[in-house]
Amino acid sequence: MPTGLLIPGDYDDVGGFAERAESLGYDCLWTPELWGRDAFVALTMAAHRTERIDLGTAIVNVYGRSPATLAQAAATLADVADGRVRLGLGTSTAKVVEDLHGMAFDNPPRRLHETIELTKAFLGGDGRVNYEGKLFSVADFRSLDREIPVYAAALGASNRRATGRVADGxxxxxxxxxxxxxxxxxxxxxxxxxxxxxxxxxxAPYVPCAVGDDTDEAYAAIRNHLAYYVGSSDGYENAVAQSFPDLAPRIADDWREGNRDAAREAVSDEMIAQLAICGSPDDARAQFEELAGRDVVDEVIVSIPIGASDTLRDGTVAELAPNR
Structure with missing residues (x-):
């Protein structure tokens, strides 16, 4: 089973982290992007320090850059990395799009669909690109002749339908x-x-993972991580509510009202078992193998919980590594 690894957003030495991930046998190194670090620049640093591991964005949002900008950034990274690139795109959240990028969070599924479709057209083949959509119109620009798979981070049904129509992952x-x-x-x-x-x-689900002998620390890190995400957007809350219709709204309300401790405490062990990999090394590896063995899963992406200690982060990366 291929195994990916997400660079923690607060980790400064991107190149060193990439080298370690490659030495531990991870198949793809992914980087998030919200604010503070540009995903393509970070992966360029990683490309210069690695030889084999794929490099992916998980994710860059489809509002902050045009499809042309996304395509040329991915193509330039592919030149640096000898083609070892995967482009992960998503709609992000209204908070990010409206309050950071200053744009209207209008029709996210259509934006996702057209951005992926047009970005792939710009990347693929060696012809000319002409495109007429509801949001984008392009006339007679050459494609960039790069084979780069485009993934979609999609939660709701409409975004998942867009994924089925146009995305590679x-x-x-x-x-x-x-x-x-x-x-x-x-x-x-x-x-x-x-x-x-x-x-x-x-x-390729990316899954919060916390592995260590101090299981109380591991579970606390996961509870904080899940409470943050459930409370950060309606999309995450609704996704979790599919299995936890009573708990998800309660956690979201507590988090948004500033009752952060209550939100963390409301994250149940059952919720952790359905959304994360957590516990001692032996237990966590068994959970990982069970998830990786499910028919629907092609690759598990290991994600370190927000705010995890250096010890917990480094131990998790080592214990779930393919070359352990």
Whole structure:
């Protein structure tokens, strides 16, 4: 089973982290992007320090850059990294789009669909690109002749349908593990309607993981991480509510009202088992193998919880490494 690793957003030495990930056998190093660090620049640093590991964005949002800008950034990174690039795109949240980028959070599924479709057109082949959509119109620009798979981070059904129509991969986040097959079926059905083979769409959930002998620390880190995400947007809350219809709204309300401790305490062990990998090294590896063995999963991406200590972060990366 291929295994990915997400660079923690607060980790300064991106190149050193990339070198370690490659030495430990991880197949792809992914970097998030919200604010403070540019994903493409960070992965360029990683490219200069590695030789084999793939480099992916998980994710850059489809409002902050145009499809042309996304395509040329990915193509330039592919030149530096000898083609070892995966482009992960998503809609992000209203908070990020409106309050950071100063843009209207209008029709996210359509924005995701057209951005992926047009970005792939710019990247693929060696012809000219002409495109007429509802949001974007492009006339007579040459394509960049790069083979770069484009993944979508999609939670809601409309975004998942867009994924099925145009994306090469799906990056589910905070979708309860038992809900993954049903959620992917929406993607698969739409792919079939579009004349595509669902088996060609890679499913790579990125999963918060906390592994260490101090299991209290590990569980506390996961509870904080999950409470933050459930409280940060309606999309994450709704995804978790598919399996936890009573708990998810309670956690979200407490977090948004500033009752952070109450939100963390409300994250149950059952919720952790459906959304994360957590515990002692032996227990966590067993959980990882069980998730990786599910038919719907093609690659698990290890994500370190927000605010994890250096010891917990480094131990998690080592204990779940393919070359352990």
């Amino acid at each position: 799906w990056l589910p986040h905070n979708v309860p593990f038992d809900q993954l097959p049903e959620a992917f079926e929406t993607i698969a059905e739409t792919a079939r309607q579009a004349g595509r083979d669902p088996d060609d769409i890679t499913v």
